[in-house]
Amino acid sequence: MNVRPTSWTHPQVEVRPSPIGGQGVFALAQLRAGETVFIWGGQRATPEEYRAGVITSRSCSAIEENVYLGKRPSLGDLPDDFVNHSCEPNLWLVDAATVVARRDIQAGEELTLDYATFYDIDDWIVTEACACGSRICRQRVTGADWHLPELQTRYQGHFTPLLAARIARLEVGS
Numbered sequence: 001m002n003v004r005p006t007s008w009t010h011p012q013v014e015v016r017p018s019p020i021g022g023q024g025v026f027a028l029a030q031l032r033a034g035e036t037v038f039i040w041g042g043q044r045a046t047p048e049e050y051r052a053g054v055i056t057s058r059s060c061s062a063i064e065e066n067v068y069l070g071k072r073p074s075l076g077d078l079p080d081d082f083v084n085h086s087c088e089p090n091l092w093l094v095d096a097a098t099v100v101a102r103r104d105i106q107a108g109e110e111l112t113l114d115y116a117t118f119y120d121i122d123d124w125i126v127t128e129a130c131a132c133g134s135r136i137c138r139q140r141v142t143g144a145d146w147h148l149p150e151l152q153t154r155y156q157g158h159f160t161p162l163l164a165a166r167i168a169r170l171e172v173g174s
């Protein structure tokens with residue numbers, strides 16, 4: 001895939017303090033289901049480069065086997081770096097880098113993604129309990145969550161191509 005040198009952000013969003021945690025990204029206007037909100041950019045990095053800090057951990061997604069997409073620390077934080085996790089997100093992926101509204105989103109709503117759909121480092125664990133507030137909150141968010149069958153069903157077609165291929169191989173093997 002071609003990687004944009006940096007991320008694109010919908011003009012009608014802003015970063016501000018979030019009740020989920022830290023800073024979050026909020027809609028300034030209504031966003032329609034399917035509308036593109038972010039296109040991730042940066043550069044490709046190997047797992048070794050990721051662990052060495054070549055790309056920032058907060059911008060990292062697993063796009064191909066042994067390839068992460070992320071941004072150099074020198075780029076600074078961009079709005080897409082502040083998207084909080086939710087176990088019932090209102091955004092999701094439609095390819096390795098394009099993030100769209102999963103449903104209609106009202107002005108003022110916080111924009112969220114389920115980290116399970118693009119993060120694959122099995123030993124990565126969010127140390128604080130999840131504060132997304134969803135009825136289906138799984139409390140503990142880890143880099144192994146893409147293994148969960150209910151998430152594989154819920155987000156079918158909305159994982160990074162890497163994770164989608166891995167899930168397909170699990171289904172073939174089972």
Ligand SMILES: [Zn+2]
Nearest residue numbers: 087130132137
């Ligand atoms: Zn949650």
